[in-house]
Amino acid sequence: xxxxxxxxxxxxxxxxxxxxxxxxxxxxxxxxxxxxxxxxxxxxxxxxxxxxxxxxxxxxxxxxxxxxxxxxxxxxxxxxxxxxxxxxxxxxxxxxxxxxxxxxxxxxxxxxxxx
Amino acid sequence: xxxxxxxxxxxxxxxxxxxxxxxxxxxxxxxxxxxxxxxxxxxxxxxxxxxxxxxxxxxxxxxxxxxxxxxxxxxxxxxxxxxxxxxxxxxxxxxxxxxxxxxxxxxxxxx
Numbered sequence: 001x002x003x004x005x006x007x008x009x010x011x012x013x014x015x016x017x018x019x020x021x022x023x024x025x026x027x028x029x030x031x032x033x034x035x036x037x038x039x040x041x042x043x044x045x046x047x048x049x050x051x052x053x054x055x056x057x058x059x060x061x062x063x064x065x066x067x068x069x070x071x072x073x074x075x076x077x078x079x080x081x082x083x084x085x086x087x088x089x090x091x092x093x094x095x096x097x098x099x100x101x102x103x104x105x106x107x108x109x110x111x112x113x114x115x
Numbered sequence: 116x117x118x119x120x121x122x123x124x125x126x127x128x129x130x131x132x133x134x135x136x137x138x139x140x141x142x143x144x145x146x147x148x149x150x151x152x153x154x155x156x157x158x159x160x161x162x163x164x165x166x167x168x169x170x171x172x173x174x175x176x177x178x179x180x181x182x183x184x185x186x187x188x189x190x191x192x193x194x195x196x197x198x199x200x201x202x203x204x205x206x207x208x209x210x211x212x213x214x215x216x217x218x219x220x221x222x223x224x225x226x
Contacts, residue, residue: 045215
């Protein structure tokens with residue numbers, strides 16, 4: 001069984017469209033994340049949720065809206081897609097140790113290409 | 116400003132040699148530091164975690180050191196193999212309850 005699974009793996013779409021990426025973890029972790037990896041391979045935190053509560057919301061355009069229906073799922077919806085949104089989006093989860101972040105378990109990534 | 120720096124140049128070594136990768140950080144006082152491996156087209160995979168009160172941590176052929184005075188971690192792979200070729204990322208918990216990653220160093224082990 002895949003620990004952290006995200007779908008779709010590839011997404012090609014036109015500018016201006018709205019798209020969603022889904023993520024599920026079966027590890028029983030409390031915290032889930034969305035990271036963005038750009039063309040230079042730099043991994044940057046976008047959002048984190050702990051037990052369905054938004055903890056981190058980096059300076060991400062409000063066209064990006066995460067939703068956590070339960071602690072095993074964290075979805076990412078993107079409105080009005082722009083060329084600069086093209087990247088690989090990684091979902092991850094961790095079991096926190098108090099206020100410290102435990103090791104992250106990543107999904108395989110969703111490669112978004114905006115044309 | 117806060118920074119995590121890894122050598123952006125690829126590291127090329129011969130099979131059997133020890134690879135040493137560097138992670139330097141400024142303006143953080145992390146309680147611990149983590150190392151991940153990322154293969155092309157895959158998500159990062161956790162390798163090792165070292166705490167601020169630990170000088171060294173080992174796991175099989177991997178060794179990590181953590182010098183909080185120098186603000187530096189070194190990641191060593193001994194007896195390197197072509198299968199060790201990948202990008203290696205260091206990451207810190209910067210107190211925001213999420214890991215902040217360095218840009219990674221690509222390691223290429225030549226047979």
